[in-house]
Amino acid sequence: xxxxxxxxxxxxxxxxxxxxxxxxxxxxxxxxxxxxxxxxxxxxxxxxxxxxxxxxxxxxxxxxxxxxxxxxxxxxxxxxxxxxxxxxxxxxxxxxxxxxxxxxxxxxxxxxxxxxxxxxxxxxxxxxxxxxxxxxxxxxxxxxxxxxxxxxxxxxxxxxxxxxxxxxxxxxxxxxxxxxxxxxxxxxxxxxxxxxxxxxxxxxxxxxxxxxxxxxxxxxxxxxxxxxxxxxxxxxxxxxxxxxxxxxxxxxxxxxxxxxxxxxxxxxxxxxxxxxxxxxxxxxxxxxxxxxxxxxxxxxxxxxxxxxxxxxxxxxxxxxxxxxxxxxxxxxxxxxxxxxxxxxxxxxxxxxxxxxxxxxxxxxxxxxxxxxxxxxxxxxxxxxxxxxxxxxxxxxxxxxxxxxxxxxxxxxxxxxxxxxxxxxxxxxxxxxxxxxxxxxxxxxxxxxxxxxxxxxxxxxxxxxxxxxxxxxxxxxxxxxxxxxxxxxxxxxxxxxxxxxxxxxxxxxxxxxxxxxxxxxxxxxxxxxxxxxxxxxxxxxxxxxxxxxx
Ligand code: C2E
Ligand code: MG
Ligand code: MG
Numbered sequence: 001x002x003x004x005x006x007x008x009x010x011x012x013x014x015x016x017x018x019x020x021x022x023x024x025x026x027x028x029x030x031x032x033x034x035x036x037x038x039x040x041x042x043x044x045x046x047x048x049x050x051x052x053x054x055x056x057x058x059x060x061x062x063x064x065x066x067x068x069x070x071x072x073x074x075x076x077x078x079x080x081x082x083x084x085x086x087x088x089x090x091x092x093x094x095x096x097x098x099x100x101x102x103x104x105x106x107x108x109x110x111x112x113x114x115x116x117x118x119x120x121x122x123x124x125x126x127x128x129x130x131x132x133x134x135x136x137x138x139x140x141x142x143x144x145x146x147x148x149x150x151x152x153x154x155x156x157x158x159x160x161x162x163x164x165x166x167x168x169x170x171x172x173x174x175x176x177x178x179x180x181x182x183x184x185x186x187x188x189x190x191x192x193x194x195x196x197x198x199x200x201x202x203x204x205x206x207x208x209x210x211x212x213x214x215x216x217x218x219x220x221x222x223x224x225x226x227x228x229x230x231x232x233x234x235x236x237x238x239x240x241x242x243x244x245x246x247x248x249x250x251x252x253x254x255x256x257x258x259x260x261x262x263x264x265x266x267x268x269x270x271x272x273x274x275x276x277x278x279x280x281x282x283x284x285x286x287x288x289x290x291x292x293x294x295x296x297x298x299x300x301x302x303x304x305x306x307x308x309x310x311x312x313x314x315x316x317x318x319x320x321x322x323x324x325x326x327x328x329x330x331x332x333x334x335x336x337x338x339x340x341x342x343x344x345x346x347x348x349x350x351x352x353x354x355x356x357x358x359x360x361x362x363x364x365x366x367x368x369x370x371x372x373x374x375x376x377x378x379x380x381x382x383x384x385x386x387x388x389x390x391x392x393x394x395x396x397x398x399x400x401x402x403x404x405x406x407x408x409x410x411x412x413x414x415x416x417x418x419x420x421x422x423x424x425x426x427x428x429x430x431x432x433x434x435x436x437x438x439x440x441x442x443x444x445x446x447x448x449x450x451x452x453x454x455x456x457x458x459x460x461x462x463x464x465x466x467x468x469x470x471x472x473x474x475x476x477x478x479x480x481x482x483x484x485x486x487x488x489x490x491x492x493x494x495x496x497x498x499x500x501x502x503x504x505x506x507x508x509x510x511x512x513x514x515x516x517x518x519x520x521x522x523x524x525x526x527x528x529x530x531x532x533x534x535x536x537x538x539x540x541x542x543x544x545x546x547x548x549x
Contacts, residue, residue: 002077002098006335008091010034013226022100024070035096040074051081053274059083064101075102096261104492111485115446115494118192118475120476121177127446129191133167136189136203137244148202148211151165151258152180152241154222157196162363171228172235176221199255203244215239215273223271230339231283233394234386237270238262243505251319298353302328305360306527307377309536310498310520312510314549316542319518320376320411323361324527326355346384354385355394358410362402365409373534378411378441383419386412392432407437413464415443417454441498446482455493463490467501467521487516507545512549 002022004160005014012030020026030037043066054061062080069075116128120471124132136147149492161169164456173196180198181190189201205211222237240261242254244519249257259538261276268274292437297303307321309333327335344350368374399407406476411434420426432438441462446469455463465486472479484501490497499511502521525536 004096010094017541038067040066040068055081055083075100076105077101082144104171107485107488107492111489114478114481114485121174121192123177124191126193130251132189133189133201136201137251140244145246146205148205149201149242149254149258152198152237153262154196155236155238157235164231168228172226172233175226179221180218182344183221184214238265238270239273240276241263242276247276248359282436291344291349291525294340295349297327304328307530307533308527309525311524312517313512313519313542313546314517318375319536322378323357325357349400350382351385358398360407362398365405371534373537376409376411380415381412383416384431386426388412391429395433396436410442411439413441413443417442423457427458428439446486460495462496462498464498465499470499470501470507474510484514487514505545508546512546
């Protein structure tokens with residue numbers, strides 16, 4: 001912590017050793033001078049005018065500021081200045097406390113990059129692709145144009161990998177991705193979404209003829225021979241395409257439809273493209289889980305919660321459980337959440353169901369407490385629910401009906417942080433909930449396009465590393481880098497961090513080595529009915545290789 005004290009005229013009277021370490025100026029040099037010597041020139045005069053305004057009016061200012069070290073380097077810091085007044089209310093001193101946040105910013109920049117770009121090819125990854133696609137879709141709507149989503153999967157890539165080795169396979173992917181990029185136009189997006197799978201978004205399409213020319217170019221780009229380490233390698237690609245808004249689906253479905261069409265291209269003999277057939281697809285589709293059925297299910301009490309334990313792998317402590325909703329369907333059996341929640345997403349019905357989940361979880365906490373099981377339950381909250389104006393008052397009412405349950409036993413996991421519109425509003429909602437004693441976690445961290453920037457502005461106590469990164473961290477350097485980065489970021493922001501999707505002992509060991517002790521996943525326990533929890537808790541022990549790591 002850098003400490004600087006000035007007198008009432010802003011003349012420096014005292015600095016600590018850290019001040020000299022961070023700024024490079026000795027105390028002798030700065031005493032008697034004005035703090036202006038630290039100015040970086042990056043802030044307009046209005047910035048300092050505002051700062052003084054706040055200091056004079058409230059006696060307090062806090063914010064982020066860029067300063068300059070003696071050696072000329074500009075660096076960011078978080079700064080708090082307080083006015084110290086005497087008994088008559090006259091300012092005697094200003095005390096400024098600041099922290100150099102250079103490494104925090106660097107983490108963030110690095111993470112932004114690895115979270116949005118594929119490490120091997122440096123093409124956008126799935127996350128950035130999803131963002132670009134929804135932007136392009138919005139543009140299409142307002143400009144009455146079409147776009148195409150092309151899903152490309154290389155033919156025979158596995159054979160190449162097996163016979164020439166991974167290093168050659170990697171070089172081939174790099175070479176082909178450059179060629180595919182060249183085959184597209186400026187403004188189009190090419191992303192790598194998995195091993196040998198790519199997705200291209202082609203924008204500004206007035207007619208389908210144009211797109212067939214580009215698709216032919218893409219086929220040629222992938223089927224022309226490539227020279228790698230002296231070997232001449234030939235592959236090809238199967239491409240599936242769908243057009244928006246002709247295929248009037250959401251971003252996720254557009255990609256799935258292109259994937260389906262890619263599959264028919266493979267079946268038809270590879271090295272070709274196939275268009276997704278909108279009419280055929282919708283004709284055969286029966287909507288089983290529609291809104292009316294879900295409402296009925298609610299009235300009939302067919303929903304229930306399963307609970308998945310969360311543990312500390314090092315100490316062996318069970319730190320809580322996560323509530324996960326299930327539908328006990330009279331005919332189809334137990335239906336997982338993602339098969340029906342998307343149907344009611346953003347609808348008032350989802351709010352009712354969301355409140356039912358909180359109510360049921362509180363009831364469960366109370367039941368467990370009665371038999372001596374005292375740990376929190378976390379409940380998933382959609383962005384839509386959290387952004388309701390009456391969220392806090394509804395939560396208060398629910399808590400009030402379980403006075404025996406202390407609010408610290410309820411934790412809320414915020415889903416789809418990228419769907420939060422008004423961060424200021426959300427963060428004040430969160431602060432109000434804190435006052436009630438409720439804690440927050442950011443779920444699926446790293447997947448939403450803007451989740452990284454959100455962590456700085458949302459007052460959450462816990463970050464959950466998304467399971468897709470955890471699952472592949474042992475094989476995929478990019479995912480490992482993201483996991484490391486998220487852990488570093490959590491440490492920088494003094495949040496706790498938990499890994500989800502811990503499926504094996506090896507995952508747990510790797511996470512412990514990186515300093516992440518909290519975990520949840522099939523390797524520890526699958527979600528189970530409430531009645532099974534007491535027995536599980538009494539028999540669970542942390543795995544030997546994790547102990548004391
Ligand atoms: P989530 O909050 O990220 O929950 C974790 C999901 O990962 C759960 O799936 C869990 O069963 C699964 N999982 C846990 N460990 C592992 C593992 O080691 N490997 C694999 N492959 N999966 C693992 P589930 O129950 O199907 O829930 C899916 C998503 O549905 C949740 O993701 C959450 O976003 C949403 N959801 C579930 N319950 C609720 C709810 O009550 N309200 C709301 N709004 N959303 C819910
Ligand atoms: Mg969750
Ligand atoms: Mg999650």
